Amino acid sequence: MFQKDIETMPRSQIEALQLERLKSLVKYCYDNVPFYHKRLDEAGVTPEKIKTLADIRYIPYTTKADMRDNYPFGLFAAPQKDIVRIHASSGTTGKPTVVGYTAGDLDMWSDCMARLVMAAGADENTIVQICFGYGLFTGALGLHYGLEKIGATVVPSSSGNTEKQIMLMKDFGTTALVSTPSYAQYIGELAREKGVLGDLKLELGLFGSEGCTIEMRNAVEKTLGLFATDNYGMSELNGPGVSGECRERCGMHINEDHFLAEIIDPETGEVLPRGSEGELVVTTLTKRGMPVLRYRTKDITRIDCETCACGRTFARMEKPKGRSDDMLKIRGVNVFPSQIETVLMGFEEIAPHYQLVLTRENFSDRLEIKVELADGYTHLLDNFPQLEELHARITKELKIVLGISTKLTLMGSKTLERFQGKAKRIVDLRK
Ligand code: DLL
Numbered sequence: 001m002f003q004k005d006i007e008t009m010p011r012s013q014i015e016a017l018q019l020e021r022l023k024s025l026v027k028y029c030y031d032n033v034p035f036y037h038k039r040l041d042e043a044g045v046t047p048e049k050i051k052t053l054a055d056i057r058y059i060p061y062t063t064k065a066d067m068r069d070n071y072p073f074g075l076f077a078a079p080q081k082d083i084v085r086i087h088a089s090s091g092t093t094g095k096p097t098v099v100g101y102t103a104g105d106l107d108m109w110s111d112c113m114a115r116l117v118m119a120a121g122a123d124e125n126t127i128v129q130i131c132f133g134y135g136l137f138t139g140a141l142g143l144h145y146g147l148e149k150i151g152a153t154v155v156p157s158s159s160g161n162t163e164k165q166i167m168l169m170k171d172f173g174t175t176a177l178v179s180t181p182s183y184a185q186y187i188g189e190l191a192r193e194k195g196v197l198g199d200l201k202l203e204l205g206l207f208g209s210e211g212c213t214i215e216m217r218n219a220v221e222k223t224l225g226l227f228a229t230d231n232y233g234m235s236e237l238n239g240p241g242v243s244g245e246c247r248e249r250c251g252m253h254i255n256e257d258h259f260l261a262e263i264i265d266p267e268t269g270e271v272l273p274r275g276s277e278g279e280l281v282v283t284t285l286t287k288r289g290m291p292v293l294r295y296r297t298k299d300i301t302r303i304d305c306e307t308c309a310c311g312r313t314f315a316r317m318e319k320p321k322g323r324s325d326d327m328l329k330i331r332g333v334n335v336f337p338s339q340i341e342t343v344l345m346g347f348e349e350i351a352p353h354y355q356l357v358l359t360r361e362n363f364s365d366r367l368e369i370k371v372e373l374a375d376g377y378t379h380l381l382d383n384f385p386q387l388e389e390l391h392a393r394i395t396k397e398l399k400i401v402l403g404i405s406t407k408l409t410l411m412g413s414k415t416l417e418r419f420q421g422k423a424k425r426i427v428d429l430r431k
Helices: 011-032 036-041 053-058 064-069 103-119 138-149 160-173 181-194 214-224 336-347 379-383 384-402
Strands: 085-087 098-102 127-130 154-157 176-179 204-208 226-236 241-244 253-254 258-265 278-284 295-301 329-332 334-336 348-363 364-375 407-411 427-428
Touching: 011 036, 011 176, 011 278, 064 181, 064 334, 085 103, 098 103, 098 127, 103 138, 103 241, 103 253, 127 138, 127 160, 127 253, 127 334, 127 348, 138 154, 138 226, 138 241, 154 364, 154 427, 160 181, 160 407, 176 379, 181 214, 204 384, 214 226, 214 329, 214 336, 214 348, 226 295, 241 336, 278 348, 329 364, 334 336, 336 364, 336 384
Parallel strands: 127 154, 127 176, 176 204, 204 226, 348 427, 364 407
Antiparallel strands: 085 098, 226 241, 241 253, 258 278, 278 295, 329 334, 348 364
């Protein structure tokens, strides 16, 4: 373990540390960020009001809209001279959300990452290729510093130019790959096509940044012949390093000394008891550049506080089921794309590439699921009875799991788009 004394602290000690840090964080935000000063005043919360961890419920939530309203630096708590790095979200729907880090924040970030990559099995013998895009996106630099901290050999190859990535992987004897699971799958397919898959020495995949069911992870592992762990985070909270899987892979350990996690009902905002499924809300306990109080992540998950078989005591969050704003509402029924992914990946005839197309016909929502046939099964496209039989089996299973009828289209190999970053699998033509 990277910091065994911290990662195995008894629960009571973790909570005592969180309370102490929460109290000083609230005071820090109150004194240094006019936005929080006003918000806390309006809610009647003074720093002295926080006496137990449960008192966090008095603090109002912070949302993405608050970040946008305070663009670019309005939520910074430290003066510009102390900010040494800025990252930002991609901002596909408006202005990006901007995050500033002090030197101490960067140190904390790389410690968090170092813990998680070590928990995944990386060490100083690991040669790791970072195939996340370097730049304002937090993924690449976040993992980069954590991996350097544990002494791994880092190859900052960034995303794109996949043929060159594969050449470097082969020539450098790369043993670990950092990327989205969808890009990893693409790298594997291209390496197979080029006839060099067998020359790669990949053992470990440090994946994250997008939803990935266990079934999808298994498919990517099979393609590349590696063991993969999942990593979770978001720019607003630091980037990656909020939580990640150890080799037990029974949930992602939350770095609880730096991040206080709650689960709330996404509709009512009510705090739910531990173990319930709901929206993850996170408070950054130690950040100084841009601390965040009770950030609504919109990610739907569940938290388990039992000690893990690996010995770590930090609570584990389940792989997010999806984002509350990615949940598809089809003819009144809530459907998460991850449910569809689980069904599709249960069929060996299906490749890990799919797209969900939403349309509206006659005032009614339609969901078309386009999915590629796996290599070795594309001949079915020329065998109508067999194709029909497979189509019927998958459609039936989708209906059972989703509770609604969908249109399934089975497609040939490499007909759907491939992604070098986060996969975009939903095409909503209803708007
Ligand atoms: O994706 C940070 C990151 C980089 C995490 C690299 C892990 C590895 P954003 O671009 O701000 O930050 O996107 C954050 O992506 O709220 C989730 O909806 C989703 N997400 C991130 N990691 C996972 C994961 C980075 N492991 C948003 N599983 C989050 C499911 C994830 N969803």
